[in-house]
Amino acid sequence: MLPGPTIYRECPSCNKPFTEHSLTSGNTFGAVYWSDGKMDAEMLPEFPAIVKCPDCNNIFWISDATVIGMYDWFRGEDYEEPEEWKKAKSVIDLKIEDYITAIEEKVFSGDDNREEYLRIHLWWLINDLIRYENRQPGLFKQHNDMFRANLKHLDKLLRCKDDDEKLMKAEIARELGEFDLCVNRLEDVSNARGNVCRQINQFVQCKSQIVQRINN
Numbered sequence: 001m002l003p004g005p006t007i008y009r010e011c012p013s014c015n016k017p018f019t020e021h022s023l024t025s026g027n028t029f030g031a032v033y034w035s036d037g038k039m040d041a042e043m044l045p046e047f048p049a050i051v052k053c054p055d056c057n058n059i060f061w062i063s064d065a066t067v068i069g070m071y072d073w074f075r076g077e078d079y080e081e082p083e084e085w086k087k088a089k090s091v092i093d094l095k096i097e098d099y100i101t102a103i104e105e106k107v108f109s110g111d112d113n114r115e116e117y118l119r120i121h122l123w124w125l126i127n128d129l130i131r132y133e134n135r136q137p138g139l140f141k142q143h144n145d146m147f148r149a150n151l152k153h154l155d156k157l158l159r160c161k162d163d164d165e166k167l168m169k170a171e172i173a174r175e176l177g178e179f180d181l182c183v184n185r186l187e188d189v190s191n192a193r194g195n196v197c198r199q200i201n202q203f204v205q206c207k208s209q210i211v212q213r214i215n216n
């Protein structure tokens with residue numbers, strides 16, 4: 001993994017500079033895949049498209065914040081960073097509550113791709129509560145109503161345009177406990193993804209509704 005330059009942008013709300021990290025190259029070696037479509041790749045970290053300002057707590061899309069400069073540590077730039085850049089804080093990752101706020105406040109402003117992004121990431125974050133070793137099933141259950149409502153909305157947004165979306169829709173049906181619908185949807189997925197389909201089918205046979213690791 002090769003880190004890219006530090007990118008400085010300006011918060012669209014308070015105009016203070018913040019830093020965003022970038023990646024010049026990475027890979028998916030040793031990546032872990034999950035039934036809900038999430039991939040954990042240490043060598044290819046995901047940089048979120050929506051973040052919180054470290055100064056004013058405003059939630060905004062990174063691409064909506066103006067780039068004010070860039071500093072490449074590895075190239076050893078021949079200039080000093082301006083003082084105000086040195087003080088720039090790193091953006092804050094959104095938590096479950098922030099994603100819920102972002103959806104409620106419609107920060108996607110009618111853009112289906114952005115709403116899809118928010119709902120997929122909210123789904124993954126809630127599943128994270130039961131995904132990793134330090135499981136918090138009680139907390140997961142507390143989010144049950146939001147979890148189900150979010151999946152139903154996401155299901156309407158996804159259009160089955162490719163295997164990834166078809167698999168996601170099958171998984172949504174499974175996690176909502178609609179097992180027959182899940183099996184039907186898996187039949188639409190191409191043979192190229194047969195390995196994933198077989199595993200999701202097995203989870204259905206066990207009447208499992210929770211997120212599961214997919215073996216390659």
Ligand SMILES: [Zn+2]
Pocket residue numbers: 011012013014015016053054055056057058
């Ligand atoms: Zn701000």
